[in-house]
Amino acid sequence: MRLEYFQLIDRVVDINISERRISCEATVPSVSTVFEGHFPGFPLMPGVLLVEAMAQTSGWLVSSINQFKRMSFLASVKEAKLRTFVLPGYVLNIESKLVHDGSGYAVLDAKVKNNGKQVCDATITLRVMEFPNQELAGEMLKMAARVGLTPEMALNG
Template sequence: MTQQSKGLDAVANTAAEQQEWQMTAEDEQLLLDKSVSLPMGYEQLKRYLPHRYPFMLVDRVTACGSNSWITGYKNVTINEPFFQGHFPQEPIMPGVLIVEAMAQLSGILAFINEGVTAEEGYLFLFAGVDKARFRAPVVPGDQLVLKSKLLLQKRELYKFDCKAYVDDKLAASAQLMIMRQDRTGKA
């Protein structure tokens, strides 16, 4: 692979990829049937994510399609607590937190698919991370655009292919597995 083709692989906005992440009327109807409205901001996210500041790492869900993909973003600011130590003179968002942001977005899709929320006593926990790659630093002022595609669902286990972009360039990618945990006491 040439250096030029490597650079092209890191660019997010190819025509085919843009089309792949576009919502259809059918997608919108599926969300309406589940009482989900987009864009999803902080108050709505609190229903799906048990995380709170400083560990809620998704600021907005922007699109969701056919129960199989979801997009959102995290605005990265200098006020993030982790920047105090990572690294004070050259702040960089820790890669593990980028992976966590992708996992949180994936969890929202799993909640939507199952028609349940964290408020109702359900939780999705990490079950595994594969193929994690970090390609560019994420720094204060960046908007981390998150994309997650469902690869597999078997009962309570979900597997996703996730990507994080800054300025249309791939910053990180990973395959993540999460598993639903029922804390409601229902059988």
């Protein structure tokens, strides 16, 4: 996780386009300025960042389904449950499944696990639209490559 850049996914572990699901991995850093404030003496991964990690995982799936020709933006979060504390150093598995591919939006069920134990889950709605500019489109491809996601995987996953 690159908390300071709000890039929360380290790598895509598995993606299956026909089954409309994705699995990603992210390691909570051992040290971060975030933990200096949240909380002093008891560093804890903020719940909003776990929700963001589920949103980003969901976004990679929707981007792949759309072959990186459209951009996803977080629109709503429902039924978010933060079940246990997530501490620095935890290795998280983040899964998301597309439950509805609407016109201009997508609804996904996402969850985060640590050592097989579910730590949080939510229903995520993403707006899906044209890229606002070509710079972002190019940067998203670079970010996708950084997490190990290529257009070829999107086609064949």
